[in-house]
Amino acid sequence: MISAYTGTQVREAEQPLLAAGLGDVLMQRAAHGLANAVITELRARGHRLYGSRVVVLAGKGNNGGDGLYAGAFLAARGMRTTAVLTGGAAHPAALAAFRRAGGRAEKLDGAAQDGLAAEAARADVVIDAILGTGATGGLRGDAAGLVEAVSRDLAGADRGGFVVACDLPSGVNADTGEAAEPVLRADLTVTFGAAKAGLLADPGADYAGRVAVVPIGIEEHLPGPALRRLEPTDLGRILPHPARRAHKYSRGVLGIVAGSTQYPGAAVLACRGALAAGVGMVRYLGPPAVADLVRQACPEVVCSDGTVADNRVQAWLVGSGMGPGDHEQLARAADAIASGLPVVADAGALPALPSRLDPHVVLTPHAGELAALLTRLEGRDDARFGDRDAVEAATLDAARKAATLTGATVLLKGPATLVAAPEGTVFSQADGTPWLATAGSGDVLAGVIGALLAQAGPGVWLSRSLGISGGGHWTVLAALGASLHGLAGTAASDARSGGPVTAGAIADAIPQTWGKVSMLSNSGASKRNSHSQPLR
Numbered sequence: 001m002i003s004a005y006t007g008t009q010v011r012e013a014e015q016p017l018l019a020a021g022l023g024d025v026l027m028q029r030a031a032h033g034l035a036n037a038v039i040t041e042l043r044a045r046g047h048r049l050y051g052s053r054v055v056v057l058a059g060k061g062n063n064g065g066d067g068l069y070a071g072a073f074l075a076a077r078g079m080r081t082t083a084v085l086t087g088g089a090a091h092p093a094a095l096a097a098f099r100r101a102g103g104r105a106e107k108l109d110g111a112a113q114d115g116l117a118a119e120a121a122r123a124d125v126v127i128d129a130i131l132g133t134g135a136t137g138g139l140r141g142d143a144a145g146l147v148e149a150v151s152r153d154l155a156g157a158d159r160g161g162f163v164v165a166c167d168l169p170s171g172v173n174a175d176t177g178e179a180a181e182p183v184l185r186a187d188l189t190v191t192f193g194a195a196k197a198g199l200l201a202d203p204g205a206d207y208a209g210r211v212a213v214v215p216i217g218i219e220e221h222l223p224g225p226a227l228r229r230l231e232p233t234d235l236g237r238i239l240p241h242p243a244r245r246a247h248k249y250s251r252g253v254l255g256i257v258a259g260s261t262q263y264p265g266a267a268v269l270a271c272r273g274a275l276a277a278g279v280g281m282v283r284y285l286g287p288p289a290v291a292d293l294v295r296q297a298c299p300e301v302v303c304s305d306g307t308v309a310d311n312r313v314q315a316w317l318v319g320s321g322m323g324p325g326d327h328e329q330l331a332r333a334a335d336a337i338a339s340g341l342p343v344v345a346d347a348g349a350l351p352a353l354p355s356r357l358d359p360h361v362v363l364t365p366h367a368g369e370l371a372a373l374l375t376r377l378e379g380r381d382d383a384r385f386g387d388r389d390a391v392e393a394a395t396l397d398a399a400r401k402a403a404t405l406t407g408a409t410v411l412l413k414g415p416a417t418l419v420a421a422p423e424g425t426v427f428s429q430a431d432g433t434p435w436l437a438t439a440g441s442g443d444v445l446a447g448v449i450g451a452l453l454a455q456a457g458p459g460v461w462l463s464r465s466l467g468i469s470g471g472g473h474w475t476v477l478a479a480l481g482a483s484l485h486g487l488a489g490t491a492a493s494d495a496r497s498g499g500p501v502t503a504g505a506i507a508d509a510i511p512q513t514w515g516k517v518s519m520l521s522n523s524g525a526s527k528r529n530s531h532s533q534p535l536r
């Protein structure tokens with residue numbers, strides 16, 4: 001499992017080492033890790049190290065110091081290295097080391113901006129070391145102008161080069177992932193000590209690109225993480241496996257209230273997702289015409305047009321493919337939510353939720369649906385998250401806020417899917433591919449999570465094995481579902497040489513993905529130290 005922290009948590013973890021006079025050692029470790037990551041990336045892209053052009057954008061704080069020391073390492077390896085000092089001053093010792101190693105330093109001013117931006121855009125590597133965890137707000141003045149110009153020139157260039165962010169892309173909030181633009185989009189972020197939460201939540205995750213963690217010796221001083229991410233080896237350890245004497249009822253029955261005459265396909269896709277994710281049985285409740293379609297597509301499903309009370313299940317999935325006019329289905333959804341059993345509430349069930357819920361209810365909105373939910377809960381005048389754009393600009397805060405206001409577990413779908421519990425546990429899963437943004441993909445996801453709720457129920461052993469207690473249990477199951485769905489979508493696309501996938505293909509890829517991750521953990525690979533691994 002990957003653990004991520006706020007900027008404050010990381011800075012506090014550095015304190016004992018700084019107090020022991022090890023500040024320069026920490027900086028050297030960070031800079032060395034950054035330089036090595038640049039070298040690895042250059043080699044992977046087929047560049048010769050000697051003579052490669054490196055431009056370091058260096059701010060006046062310690063982040064700039066890391067960048068300048070890394071520049072010194074690279075200059076010493078024979079690279080042509082220029083530093084653009086964006087804040088007037090620079091970390092004195094790091095600048096001296098940079099110059100000693102043969103680096104050229106230029107002060108940024110308005111007149112030099114365009115020339116320096118063009119030089120950066122032509123370089124093989126641009127290192128963004130303007131702001132780190134000590135930033136308040138985004139780039140301003142000349143530094144902002146430089147980043148705008150570099151971004152524009154890079155967009156126009158036939159690029160062989162790449163951008164590496166030092167600790168985090170300058171302007172991204174380490175705690176929340178919010179981005180104060182302009183931000184230079186990185187191909188790779190090399191972050192120090194531990195992953196920052198803001199690198200794993202959009203839009204920060206989008207600006208960060210791939211994330212690699214360089215250990216610098218603060219790890220033992222870190223508190224509990226602000227955010228977590230399951231890795232495939234974790235999935236293998238916690239996915240349920242049937243006992244030898246299992247029968248279909250002991251393995252878990254999922255009740256599905258989904259689909260309508262307008263959107264019958266959602267019911268089919270939710271059933272396919274659930275069946276693929278190992279549930280003992282699926283019971284479908286809905287209009288006879290939709291039930292006919294479900295029977296044809298999935299003869300395994302037991303269909304009826306009865307009531308929630310008539311059907312014995314271990315968990316419910318409600319809402320996929322339902323609209324505000326589907327009164328009978330909405331009444332079933334309300335009964336399921338009131339049943340006290342674990343529930344996934346998706347799509348059409350979201351606008352009809354009671355105002356107070358419990359963590360065993362997992363809401364699965366996309367950004368637009370979450371904006372509507374938060375607007376309803378907060379009142380239109382107070383709503384900070386009034387539309388999809390506002391949610392996408394601050395996904396972590398939006399998901400947390402919805403969990404706090406509803407009392408439910410909230411899964412916000414997106415490139416990095418976030419799962420937030422009211423008690424504070426948050427997961428971020430980014431196992432998918434943009435091909436997952438296809439109609440019906442969310443219905444399959446809802447089915448998968450429903451199946452996991454039905455199988456694992458309140459079996460808290462599962463969360464305890466990850467060091468998570470109480471209400472955080474439901475976030476584990478939801479994150480597990482999001483990860484499985486993302487990995488399956490990626491596998492389905494890979495099987496098509498990276499081409500498009502349909503929602504049905506995602507469901508079809510789930511059993512094999514399940515099998516593969518189970519084998520990973522059986523082979524003992526889970527013992528690997530994830531801190532030194534690239535995050536994605």
Ligand SMILES: NC(=O)C1=CN([C@@H]2O[C@H](COP(=O)(O)OP(=O)(O)OC[C@H]3O[C@@H](n4cnc5c(N)ncnc54)[C@H](O)[C@@H]3O)[C@@H](O)[C@H]2O)[C@@H](O)CC1
Pocket residue numbers: 014018023024026027028030059060061062063064066087130131132133134135136137138139140166167168192216
């Ligand atoms: N504390 C340590 O010893 C270590 C720190 N490290 C690095 O240090 C960074 C944090 O360093 P700092 O605390 O010096 O902070 P930063 O380097 O992130 O930036 C702070 C400096 O920029 C100025 N500033 C803040 N916001 C600004 C804005 N919006 N526009 C322009 N200037 C702004 C501040 O006045 C200050 O001079 C980390 O991100 C990491 O890269 C690493 O070297 C590891 C060890």
Ligand SMILES: Nc1ncnc2c1ncn2[C@@H]1O[C@H](COP(=O)(O)OP(=O)(O)O)[C@@H](O)[C@H]1O
Pocket residue numbers: 366413414415416417432433434435436437438439440441442443444445485
């Ligand atoms: N750009 C993206 N990259 C990766 N996954 C994505 C991206 N956009 C959406 N997804 C995933 O695709 C699914 C889409 O669900 P949803 O929006 O509910 O679609 P639908 O309502 O059509 O079923 C979610 O699992 C979401 O996390």
Ligand SMILES: [K+]
Pocket residue numbers: 063128129130131132165166167168169170
């Ligand atoms: K930076």
